[in-house]
Amino acid sequence: MIPVMCIVQEGQVSKAAERALKSEIGSFTRRAFDAPADIDWIVVPTGSGFTAARPSTTVIASLHANRDLADKERASLLRQLAEICMRKTGRSAHEVVTSIRNPR
């Protein structure tokens, strides 16, 4: 399993979009790491998320890979993950943060 943490702001992502995003992240981890995703879906309550000290619209997707990655491959995977988040949530590139870490 690939542990994935998704953080969204309350009211930002519909249930349908949540299902679609989780499904596509699962497909992504199978494709990239040959393993299913174990997604921890975290909702930041209204009035509790801030970016640059202003109300946040940021979506964060962070995962731990199951193997060490070279910079070039990691950058490509980060971009793919960001594009999935943008497409499924309707957020811009500057509202999406992705992180792919080496194995724990």
Place this chain on the structure above:
Amino acid sequence: MPLYMCNAVSGTIPETAKPKIAADITDIHCEITGAPRSFVHAFFFEDAPQLPINGKSVFLFASLRGGRTVEQKQALVDRIKASLHQRAGVPLSEIVVDTTDVPASWVMEGGDVLPEPGEEDRWLEAHQGAMS
């Protein structure tokens, strides 16, 4: 990145204090590290199982771009604890702040891998229009 995730026992941090603490965290982080404000995320939770409070009142976990010095990280911890104490009235002994380093190359924001600390100018120049 940085990402500050603050978990508190329900009711410990008043709603009105959260924007003030978030502003303090942003100011403190940028003052100590020189990072752009747009990089700083501060999220507040109550009784979130992902961030164990371990018997205290507040646990704040900070993911920082790697490359900060021990002194910088200690100053961040001390000043953010002081903000939580001042803004929410939480005793210092009830606040735990922990940090972890994440290499800049492991994080993407704005469609590009984050710059190393101290190399933000070129990155910001390329993203200026979209960030404003």
